[in-house]
Amino acid sequence: MPAGSSPKRERQYEHIKDSELERGASEDRAEEIAARTVNKERARAGEAKTASRSSTEDISSGRRGGMRSGRGSQGPTYDQLYNEARQRNIHGRSDMNKEQLRRALDKEK
Template sequence: MPRGSGAKRERQYEYIKESAERRGESPRRAGEMAARTVNKERARAGESRSASRTSLRGPKSASQRGGQRSHGGAQGPTKDQLYAEARKRNIEGRSTMTKQQLARALGR
């Protein structure tokens, strides 16, 4: 956590980090995600000295958005996302597979 952040932001950081670790993220990645989220919230609230334009723009803050931009919506990842992952894993026959077949082949 950056110096000068308050107790609220420290609690927020710990909460986000622990939540990410429970979801299976590595401790390093969880800490990075938590720090980025807290820093963005600090920028939006005017608690930091500087803020990037992207930190200040957007429809809502990360906490209000609630994972709206994540890839795991009601229908899960898109067919294109599944296809890209299948391509990385070099799964044969991927070009003719349906979304459900791709998901099955990837073990989802």
């Protein structure tokens, strides 16, 4: 987070980071997603000194709600499925392809 950011943005950053970690993202990836999201919200609210056109004209992060997060028409990504399989301790997951991971996870539900 940039120096001097508001307590609200600090809380928002931590919340997004924790949420991404729960979804199976690595620490670095979770921090990157949280920082990008908070910076975009800062730009939209006029709190940033500079803002790209996509930050101010695109739909808000909250409204978008993960539309572009790999859960679109093709479903979760291989990495998302693999991380979920690891959390559920599914054996043989490293040898599985995306469809096999999906089936194994569906069986475990």
